[in-house]
Amino acid sequence: MISKRVSEMLRLRVSYPLARKYDVRAAGTINLASNESPYGPSPRVLRALKREAARVGSYPDPRATELRRAIGSYIGVEIECVAIGNGSDELVDLACKAFLNPGERALIPLPTFAMYELACRVNGGVPKFFELSNLEWRVTELKRALEGTKLAFIGRPNNPTGNGMSLRDLRSLLASGRLIIVDEAYAEFADDSVAKLATKTGNLLVLRTFSKAFGLAGLRVGYAVGNPKLIEALEGIRAPFNVNRLAQAAAIAALRDKRYMRRVVGKVRRGRTYIRRELTKLDFRVLPSDANFLMVDVSPMGLDASEVFDFLAERKIFVRDLSNFRGAGSDYIRITVGTPRQNERLVKTIKQFKGGG
Ligand SMILES: Cc1ncc(COP(=O)(O)O)c(C=O)c1O
Structure with missing residues (x-):
């Protein structure tokens, strides 16, 4: 029934690598995994x-x-x-x-x-x-x-x-x-x-x-x-x-x-600078970004992406573990820039991680 092409794709497990399952609507959850706008539309x-x-x-x-x-x-x-x-x-x-x-x-x-x-x-x-x-x-x-x-x-x-x-x-x-x-x-x-x-x-x-x-x-x-x-x-x-x-x-x-969109872009850019600066101070390697997210190498801290993901997820902050992104390896997470409050909570939580939880 299924075409050869699609059967081969299923065999190779080529499908969109969804973020790990979690309930982003649960109270107090911060979703920094999907590169959406934290401000929504005008x-x-x-x-x-x-x-x-x-x-x-x-x-x-x-x-x-x-x-x-x-x-x-x-x-x-x-x-x-x-x-x-x-x-x-x-x-x-x-x-x-x-x-x-x-x-x-x-x-x-x-x-x-x-x-x-x-x-x-x-x-x-x-x-x-x-x-x-x-x-x-x-x-x-x-x-x-x-x-x-x-x-x-x-x-x-x-x-x-x-x-x-x-x-x-x-x-x-x-x-x-x-x-x-x-x-x-x-x-x-x-x-x-x-x-x-x-x-x-x-x-x-x-x-x-x-x-x-x-x-x-x-x-x-x-x-x-x-x-x-x-x-x-x-x-x-x-x-x-x-x-x-x-x-x-x-x-x-x-x-x-x-005007609304430009204000959003301004806030996101400021948030991007803030997260990059703070995580760099904590010895993460944060790649420069022109987008609304940052790719972060967690290996300088002797960690892999899933450890950082799990620590944050237990505290209801969801970032993207890039381990299932083809070609990214297991050292990287991707963080979507959130609102200033969300960004501050992220940085604070990562500081706790660094301090031993
Ligand atoms: C590079 C890139 N292109 C396209 C899209 C998809 O955009 P759309 O929501 O318009 O399908 C995304 C979504 O994350 C993306 O990262």
């Missing part, structure tokens, strides 16, 4: 959702014209350069469907977001993994690794490392002529984007989302920006109602309140 979004709720009896706009236009003006591009998806997750999948023939290879630097591998395999592609040496972007090696591939996924900033490749290096990859898919899920925190460049480049596709800086993770709205030819392919194969009515209304409202 109040304007909540009002728009209430208004739109009365209309859920009818289908959403299948072209999502108003939403795509709003995204276009946010990015500074034409509506023909914007495709929408049920989260950027769906666009990763659609991009593999649209641009990868069965048997063709996709370059996936490691460690990175697991959806690239999953979407590649489920669409009959073959991942070509490339381990980032020292968790850094080395473009010469990466360019060599591009040989024999059809496309590459580049997180910019990358999840979980938090760093992004320089524009110069990216241009050098683009010169290879391969399709480069740049995932900018965290671009607002980095204040750096190549989305506009994508519309003028034949082989660059940029993926963005409302899940992070805009705080709409539960509604599932993502988008791709690229030249109209690439976008036409994505728009042409997506299901007509992939982004539901509430999600479209919420994303439009979120874009009408960019």
Whole structure:
């Protein structure tokens, strides 16, 4: 019954590496594991959702014209350069469907977001993994690794490392002529984007989302920006109602309140600096990050990731143990930046750990 491709994926246990199970809704719990916004969406979004709720009896706009236009003006591009998806997750999948023939290879630097591998395999592609040496972007090696591939996924900033490749290096990859898919899920925190460049480049596709800086993770709205030819392919194969009515209304409202989003980004950046400074003082190795999370090497303290995870989880603070992230090893955790109070509790609890519990 099950296709050979999917049977093989099940055999290899290739599936999205979910965070370990816990009840994040339990009272007093702090969830710093999922890279969501600790502030949620703008109040304007909540009002728009209430208004739109009365209309859920009818289908959403299948072209999502108003939403795509709003995204276009946010990015500074034409509506023909914007495709929408049920989260950027769906666009990763659609991009593999649209641009990868069965048997063709996709370059996936490691460690990175697991959806690239999953979407590649489920669409009959073959991942070509490339381990980032020292968790850094080395473009010469990466360019060599591009040989024999059809496309590459580049997180910019990358999840979980938090760093992004320089524009110069990216241009050098683009010169290879391969399709480069740049995932900018965290671009607002980095204040750096190549989305506009994508519309003028034949082989660059940029993926963005409302899940992070805009705080709409539960509604599932993502988008791709690229030249109209690439976008036409994505728009042409997506299901007509992939982004539901509430999600479209919420994303439009979120874009009408960019001040709110910028305030959130400012607070998250300050929190990021605070956590990095405090954990560095405690001798953890904290990688620099342009995103809303930090990748932390716990090995300088003679610990492994699961020990730190367990200690924090027992105290109702949940971070991401990266042991089940391909290519990350067992030394790293990833911490999403929370509110100032959450960040302070995290640091205080880690200090207790260091002091012997
Ligand atoms: C790099 C990266 N891309 C995409 C996503 C998924 O975003 P969305 O919620 O839009 O599917 C995530 C979510 O964690 C991510 O880390």
